Amino acid sequence: MKEEKHLLPPLPNAHKYSKIRVRFAPNPDFAIHLGNSRAAILNDEYAKMYNGIFILRFEDTSPSVKPPMLEAYESIREDLKWLGINWQEEYIQSQRLEIYYDYAKRIIELDKAYICTCKPERFRKLLISSIPCPCRDLPVEEHLKRWEGMLSGAIKRGEAVMRIKTELNHPNPAVREWPAMRIDPKPHPLQGIKYRVWPLYNFACAIDDHLMGITHILRGKEHEINTIRQMYLYKYFGWEYPEVIHYGRLKIEGTMLSKSKMRQGIEEGKFMDWSDPRLGTIAALRKRGILPETIRQIILEVGIKPSEATISWKNLEAINRKILDPIAKRFIFIQDPIAIEIKYIPKEFQAKIPLHPDHPEWGNIEYKIGPGSNIVLVQSKDISCLSEGSIFRLMNLFNVKKISSSEYSFFSEDILAIKKFPIIQWLPYGVGIEISIIMRDGSKIKGIVDDHILKEDFPNNFQFYRFGFVRLYKVNEELIGYYSHD
RNA sequence: GCUCCGGUAGUAUAGUCCGGUCAAGUAUACUGGCCUCUCGAGCCAGUGACGCGGGUUCAAAUCCCGCCCGGAGCACCA
Numbered sequence: 001m002k003e004e005k006h007l008l009p010p011l012p013n014a015h016k017y018s019k020i021r022v023r024f025a026p027n028p029d030f031a032i033h034l035g036n037s038r039a040a041i042l043n044d045e046y047a048k049m050y051n052g053i054f055i056l057r058f059e060d061t062s063p064s065v066k067p068p069m070l071e072a073y074e075s076i077r078e079d080l081k082w083l084g085i086n087w088q089e090e091y092i093q094s095q096r097l098e099i100y101y102d103y104a105k106r107i108i109e110l111d112k113a114y115i116c117t118c119k120p121e122r123f124r125k126l127l128i129s130s131i132p133c134p135c136r137d138l139p140v141e142e143h144l145k146r147w148e149g150m151l152s153g154a155i156k157r158g159e160a161v162m163r164i165k166t167e168l169n170h171p172n173p174a175v176r177e178w179p180a181m182r183i184d185p186k187p188h189p190l191q192g193i194k195y196r197v198w199p200l201y202n203f204a205c206a207i208d209d210h211l212m213g214i215t216h217i218l219r220g221k222e223h224e225i226n227t228i229r230q231m232y233l234y235k236y237f238g239w240e241y242p243e244v245i246h247y248g249r250l251k252i253e254g255t256m257l258s259k260s261k262m263r264q265g266i267e268e269g270k271f272m273d274w275s276d277p278r279l280g281t282i283a284a285l286r287k288r289g290i291l292p293e294t295i296r297q298i299i300l301e302v303g304i305k306p307s308e309a310t311i312s313w314k315n316l317e318a319i320n321r322k323i324l325d326p327i328a329k330r331f332i333f334i335q336d337p338i339a340i341e342i343k344y345i346p347k348e349f350q351a352k353i354p355l356h357p358d359h360p361e362w363g364n365i366e367y368k369i370g371p372g373s374n375i376v377l378v379q380s381k382d383i384s385c386l387s388e389g390s391i392f393r394l395m396n397l398f399n400v401k402k403i404s405s406s407e408y409s410f411f412s413e414d415i416l417a418i419k420k421f422p423i424i425q426w427l428p429y430g431v432g433i434e435i436s437i438i439m440r441d442g443s444k445i446k447g448i449v450d451d452h453i454l455k456e457d458f459p460n461n462f463q464f465y466r467f468g469f470v471r472l473y474k475v476n477e478e479l480i481g482y483y484s485h486d
Numbered sequence: 487g488c489u490c491c492g493g494u495a496g497u498a499u500a501g502u503c504c505g506g507u508c509a510a511g512u513a514u515a516c517u518g519g520c521c522u523c524u525c526g527a528g529c530c531a532g533u534g535a536c537g538c539g540g541g542u543u544c545a546a547a548u549c550c551c552g553c554c555c556g557g558a559g560c561a562c563c564a
Contacts, residue, residue: 201563221558225559253497324526395524
């Protein structure tokens with residue numbers, strides 16, 4: 001592919017760092033989708049561009065609100081590998097709780113954080129008026145004691161939270177006195193009940209970004225306030241904040257990319273699983289034959305602007321088609337087959353169906369049709385719409401006249417004579433195996449495919465003549481296809 | 487409501503920082519034609535955009551002001 005022009009802009013202040021270090025930090029509460037892959041691919045591109053380090057970090061610190069899924073960790077790794085992303089370091093936040101505890105204690109000792117036992121509603125009220133809550137100005141010793149109480153279990157869930165001190169009159173109330181640690185005793189899929197105090201996103205993220213030496217943070221615009229919040233921590237600890245780039249949200253027309261909604265749809269039985277072709281997960285795109293190069297290309301095309309972008313399926317499919325067209329083998333597929341007998345065939349004809357019209361060297365599939373073998377399968381929709389007496393051509397064979405809906409006769413051999421009449425695909429009767437194809441909307445269609453396809457490797461992408469591109473899987477000797485696009 | 491961020495054709499993007507070479511380029515979509523024994527690919531042509539209104543300037547997509555529209559955030563989620 002000669003798509004060199006969509007180069008990403010250089011990273012800000014890249015020269016200041018001896019080694020560029022970036023990270024992709026998904027929450028393993030579901031499979032990653034197109035939107036997540038943007039962060040992953042952008043980071044990967046920059047890591048490669050600067051010969052830097054790509055870090056994969058699982059952010060799984062919310063047992064109750066965003067319960068991690070055990071399967072998701074490995075599925076995310078698989079999706080990343082499939083996307084062509086390599087990472088040099090990997091971390092799981094739920095294995096780093098002691099580190100966060102350590103820094104929590106330190107920040108309390110610095111008198112930049114405190115344990116607040118106020119009721120949330122009451123705290124909120126005070127905060128809006130920029131009034132410190134009663135806990136805020138208690139001595140450090142008291143807060144250390146309370147902190148121990150959170151860890152030990154003396155303080156129950158919801159009764160206390162660690163907050164980071166900010167300006168009480170910060171213009172944006174959302175950044176004031178942000179919470180950093182809370183009690184969540186729900187068992188964690190990886191850690192069980194070992195921990196009951198969990199860091200909140202901004203705390204764990206800030207500590208890790210520093211400890212892991214991240215030089216450039218690429219994050220969505222929805223994190224802009226979190227960036228401001230996290231800068232407080234850096235300031236208190238005397239650390240230097242990395243370069244940050246906020247990019248806009250990415251949508252794809254007609255497909256929702258919300259993990260919670262997708263999960264809900266699966267639970268309700270609307271979708272088969274997270275690889276359902278109706279979803280925008282990487283697993284779904286992969287299953288239906290979208291190539292990793294296609295995804296990377298469209299992500300790079302969209303770039304890293306702060307404005308939001310809506311990708312159209314047409315554009316994505318066009319990219320995919322362009323990559324697939326020269327390499328996908330062609331086969332005959334007959335949806336809804338109907339057998340017709342062709343009378344008065346004067347002699348034996350040999351049909352050659354090319355495996356690829358632009359690559360004659362790939363060879364042909366050959367069939368003989370003659371007076372003794374005059375029954376073929378065609379798509380019922382291709383001939384039912386023809387009026388009696390009309391002519392059509394069996395692709396690469398000869399022309400046929402429809403006498404009636406049950407009678408067909410040989411008409412002529414020459415293609416030129418019928419240039420403007422329909423050319424349809426066909427298979428000799430008895431050739432071909434059954435196949436189901438799952439369409440974009442989840443529906444299933446059935447038909448017959450040329451059984452020469454069995455000699456191919458699976459899973460694989462093919463194009464069916466006059467039908468479209470399909471990714472085929474062999475499941476227990478049975479062929480299952482997923483429709484890609486025209 | 488408050489805080490922040492955006493706004494180039496249907497979609498995406500180039501150009502915006504450092505005004506002129508942008509009467510705006512590219513991809514895709516769309517329309518027409520060519521080619522092709524696939525409703526695929528390829529080739530050629532065409533339609534189509536600087537949100538609005540002021541201002542600065544010889545000159546504004548680019549700078550300034552106001553407005554409009556869109557989005558995000560305002561969780562003991564990430």
